[in-house]
Amino acid sequence: DAGVIQSPRHEVTEMGQEVTLRCKPISGHDYLFWYRQTMMRGLELLIYFNNNVPIDDSGMPEDRFSAKMPNASFSTLKIQPSEPRDSAVYFCASSQGQGVEQFFGPGTRLTVL
Amino acid sequence: GNSVTQMEGPVTLSEEAFLTINCTYTATGYPSLFWYVQYPGEGLQLLLKATKADDKGSNKGFEATYRKETTSFHLEKGSVQVSDSAVYFCALSQGGGSNYKLTFGKGTLLTVNP
Numbered sequence A: 001d002a003g004v005i006q007s008p009r010h011e012v013t014e015m016g017q018e019v020t021l022r023c024k025p026i027s028g029h030d031y032l033f034w035y036r037q038t039m040m041r042g043l044e045l046l047i048y049f050n051n052n053v054p055i056d057d058s059g060m061p062e063d064r065f066s067a068k069m070p071n072a073s074f075s076t077l078k079i080q081p082s083e084p085r086d087s088a089v090y091f092c093a094s095s096q097g098q099g100v101e102q103f104f105g106p107g108t109r110l111t112v113l
Numbered sequence B: 001g002n003s004v005t006q007m008e009g010p011v012t013l014s015e016e017a018f019l020t021i022n023c024t025y026t027a028t029g030y031p032s033l034f035w036y037v038q039y040p041g042e043g044l045q046l047l048l049k050a051t052k053a054d055d056k057g058s059n060k061g062f063e064a065t066y067r068k069e070t071t072s073f074h075l076e077k078g079s080v081q082v083s084d085s086a087v088y089f090c091a092l093s094q095g096g097g098s099n100y101k102l103t104f105g106k107g108t109l110l111t112v113n114p
Helices: none
Strands: A005-007 A010-013 A019-024 A031-038 A042-050 A053-056 A065-071 A074-079 A088-095 A108-112 B003-006 B011-014 B019-021 B023-026 B032-038 B044-050 B056-059 B062-065 B075-077 B086-094 B101-104 B108-113
Touching: A005 A088, A010 A019, A019 A088, A019 A108, A031 A074, A042 A065, A042 A074, A042 B101, A053 A065, A074 A088, B003 B086, B003 B101, B011 B019, B019 B108, B023 B032, B023 B086, B032 B062, B044 B062
Parallel strands: A010 A108, B011 B108
Antiparallel strands: A005 A019, A019 A074, A031 A042, A031 A088, A042 A053, A065 A074, A088 A108, B003 B023, B019 B075, B032 B044, B032 B086, B044 B056, B056 B062, B062 B075, B086 B101, B086 B108
C-alpha cells in the first residue's frame, strides 16, 4: 500500500487567501484524523472522522477552518481566510478500528505570509 | 481530561549510550499507550505500544513497560545509534463507541552523535 498521501507537501500563500489541504487515507481504514504541529503548541488534533462522518471537531481553532470527507478515500482541510498564525505542518492520519495504530502522512508544510 | 507529560528535551547522547525518555500520563480507566517517532521531514511512525498494565512493548531495540501503579510508560534503549536521532512522542488513546482519539505529549528531540 502507498500509505497515507497528502498534497501539497509545501504551500506558501499570502494572508487572506484560501488554502486547501488534501488527504488520501489508506484503503480500508475507517478513521481519518487531521493534526496540526507547531513548535509552540506541539501536535494538536483538529478533527477526526469515522466512516466519513465528523465525530469530534473540538480542536478546530476557528470558523475559518473546515474539513470534509466526501468519500472513504478523500478528505480536505480548508482554511479561509488564512492568517500568518496558521503557519504549521498539517498531518493527516488514518487507522482501522479504535485504539490501534494511526498511520501518518508526510505532512503539508503551510507558510502564510 | 487525558494528558501526557514527557521529559523536556533536547537530549544529546553519544553513540552506544543508554537512553531513557520519561513519560507519565493522566487518564481514567485503562488507556492504551504508544511511542511514536518522527524522523526529520517525515510524519510520525508507531515505534511500539502496550494495551494493558504490565505489558512491554518493544521494537528496534526500544522498550517501554506499561506501569499502571506509577502511570508511566518510559522509553528505553540500551545502545543508541546515530540513526535513532529523531523526535519521540508518547501518546495514549482512550475512548469507547465512536469517541476515540490519541493524546500526545509535546515530544522529545533526541540527537545521537558519532
